[in-house]
Amino acid sequence: MKSKTYLHNLGFTLIELLVVISIIGVLATLVIANLNETRARARDLRRKQGLTQLKTALQLYYNDYKMYPNDNNGRYIALCGSGTTSCQMGDPLTVGETTYMSSLPEYQYDQTQTGDSYILKVILENTSDPDLLPSQTRCPEGSYAATEYAVCPN
Numbered sequence: 001m002k003s004k005t006y007l008h009n010l011g012f013t014l015i016e017l018l019v020v021i022s023i024i025g026v027l028a029t030l031v032i033a034n035l036n037e038t039r040a041r042a043r044d045l046r047r048k049q050g051l052t053q054l055k056t057a058l059q060l061y062y063n064d065y066k067m068y069p070n071d072n073n074g075r076y077i078a079l080c081g082s083g084t085t086s087c088q089m090g091d092p093l094t095v096g097e098t099t100y101m102s103s104l105p106e107y108q109y110d111q112t113q114t115g116d117s118y119i120l121k122v123i124l125e126n127t128s129d130p131d132l133l134p135s136q137t138r139c140p141e142g143s144y145a146a147t148e149y150a151v152c153p154n
Contacts, residue, residue, distance in 0.1 A: 040125040044149075047122045048131065050105025051151040054120060057093050057101035059153070064098065067115035068153075074110045110142065117141070120151040 062068055072078040072086035080087030080094065087093055093101040108121040119142040124132065127147050136144045139152035 037126075041129075044124040044126050044129060047106055047124065048149055051107060051120045051122055051149070054093075054101060054105060054107060055151050055153070058118065058120075060100050061093075061095065062153075065095075068111050068118045069095075070115075071109050071111040071118075075108055077104075077109050112141070117153055121148045123147050124149050 070078040076086035089106050110119045119139050135150045139150040
């Protein structure tokens with residue numbers, strides 16, 4: 001009389017199958033968590049690159065006007081284009097006939113009182129980003145939250 005099941009004929013017991021399934025579940029969880037962290041780092045890199053491009057646009061503005069644009073309550077660049085009160089994310093940085101940047105990145109802008117300097121900030125998702133503290137050290141005149149990445153003209 002044969003009382004063996006089909007799985008037992010294949011050489012696997014129920015315990016062995018459960019162990020294999022649980023290992024696969026743990027590995028899948030680790031992979032998904034790692035992918036989410038990689039995506040956050042990619043978004044942070046895009047934010048940092050956007051600030052670097054905005055820094056170049058502001059330098060071009062400075063070359064034309066010998067000062068940096070005013071800020072709008074320490075948040076955005078003021079008077080962007082015709083009839084706009086402030087340049088926000090996605091807006092072009094246009095003054096008169098000159099477009100300095102076609103689409104602004106996510107940013108916070110603070111101009112100094114004299115107009116000869118500024119600080120650009122953005123909040124990063126990765127709190128252990130190695131560029132956070134060095135960026136804040138390069139721009140000492142500002143105050144920063146722990147996850148704010150900063151760019152200034154120097």
